[in-house]
Amino acid sequence: MFPGGQPNMQQLLKQAQKMQQDLAKAQEELAQTRVSGTAGGGLVEATVTGSGELVALTIAPAAVDPQDTETLADLVLAAVRDANAAAQKLQADRMGPLTQGLGGMGGGIPGLPF
Structure with missing residues (x-):
């Protein structure tokens, strides 16, 4: 049983809808945000969206x-990885608060014991 009685299903549905809207808005903002990464002291710069x-x-x-295309390829890879690391951090910063507790069924929804 639930402590304090049955959960209000309408309230739970409202909370779930709001969470879904907040997640969609955050994903849209991430897609519009640009982050950069560099390599070789700024010789190569990669720009990615917040969604990668x-x-x-x-x-x-x-x-x-x-005569040395391997070094250039390494610099490009390093810059892209640096930019992707920045995008992942941005994702964690923006989405983390919205997705905390979603690991289990009903997690993070008040009134559910999970």
Whole structure:
């Protein structure tokens, strides 16, 4: 049984709908937000959305050596990884408070014992 009686199902549904709306809004904001990552002291810069989509890549002329394309490839990978790490942190910061307690059935919804 539930402490204090039965939960108000309408209230639970309202809370679930609000949580769904808040999550959708946060996801939309993440998709619109841009974060950057760099490598090689700024020779390569990658820009991704808050949801992790690569949207821009800038390579300084000084990073281009036709005899050493491996280093350039490494710099590009490092910049993209740096940008993705920034996007993941942004996601955690924005979505974390909205998704806490959703690990189990009913988690985070007042009135449910999970």
